[in-house]
Amino acid sequence: MKSSRDRARIRIGISGWRYKPWRGVFYPNDLPQRLELHYASRVLHTIEINGSFYSLQYPASYQRWHDDTPEDFVFAVKGPRFITHMKKLRDVAVPLANFFASGVFNLRRKLGPILWQFPPNFRYDPARLAKFFDLLPRDTEAALKLARRRDARMKGRSKLSIDERLPLRHAIEIRHESFCHPSFIDLLRKYNIALVIAESAQRYPMMHDITADFVYIRLHGDKTLYQSGYGDQALEKWARRIKAWQRGGEPRDAEKISKRKPPTSKPRDVYCYFDNTDVKLRAPVDARTLIRKLKL
Structure with missing residues (x-):
């Protein structure tokens, strides 16, 4: 019999958890700030770690986040913008090593998908993407091997051991229309990398193509980017879509680039994160x- 960890799960969460405007709205006024993650992780199923996008975190931070959350909780980890926005995926073997050495292994079984978000000016480049995808480790054993290639500045702030070999998942969020090409979908499917289904008030492309054995959704706002909350009808629509994807099917209103069927019709894990409103007041509510x- 499969455990709840082995069954295809739907996990709904938020992007980040430390926002001052949430005090007295989502978090109780008298809740100590150090207990915010403890509180949020007992209300929601998953949270994106955002700090890793802006700078390398520390092993002690990942360990604390692991210890503050329930046993079946899962984090998504946002890959560094140094790799996606500054290096634009060029010569990133060492930066990748530094990222994996920075402490992500301390999340152990709570390490969920790794999110790689491309900037709006990053265009579709099949050769560069394939080279990057070849570098991405598919399990923690391969990630540890890569992490050992870290550079000297990581001395004294690295985690270079794992408790067990676990699979790693990667998801790609695009923001340029040049990615709306069937060959991009084929490339993602070749590497079992999820295309992030991202709603951004029509600012950036949103494609519903399923490219991996799991689904990753980011909801930035349906009417105004980062500002609009989701009404009842909009949430009903997303609930229907999520149920279809979790069962292994596709929703009737799926807007796809490729005419090919998804790589599998088996039940899928679905991760959905709300990142709506600039001050992020609506994300926990939605x-x-x-x-x-x-x-759920």
Whole structure:
């Protein structure tokens, strides 16, 4: 019999958890700041770690996040912008090594998908993408091997051991229309990398093509980027889509680039993160409402 960890799961969460405007709205006024993650992780199923996008974190931080959350909780980790925005995927073997050496292994079984978000001016480049995808480790054993190639500045702030070999998942969020090409979908499917289904108030392309054995959704706002909350009808629509993807099918309103069928029709894990409104007041509310609609 499969454990709950082995079954295809739907996890609904938020992007980040430390936002001052949430005090008295999502978090109780008297809750100590050090307990915010503890609180949020008992209301939601998953959270994106955002700090890793802006700078390399420390092993002690990942260990603390692991210890503050329930046993079946899962984090998504956002890959460094140094790799995606500054290096634009060029010569990134050592930066990748530094990222994996920085402490992500301390999340152990709570390490979920790794999110790689491309900047709006990054165009589709099949050769460069394939080279980057070849570098991405597919399990923690391969990630550890890569991490040992870290540079000297990581001395004294690295985690270079794992408890067990676990699979790693990667997801790609694009923001340039040049990616709306069937060959990009084929490339992602070749590497079992998820195309992030990202709603951004029509600012950036949103494609519903399923390219991996799991689904990754980011909801930045349906009417105004980062500012609009989701109404009941919009959340009902996303609930229907998520149920279809989790079962291994596709929603009727799927907007796809490729005419080919998804790589598998087996049930899939679905991760959905709300990142809406600049001050992020609506994200926890919308996440909890969607959780209720999905009867999770």
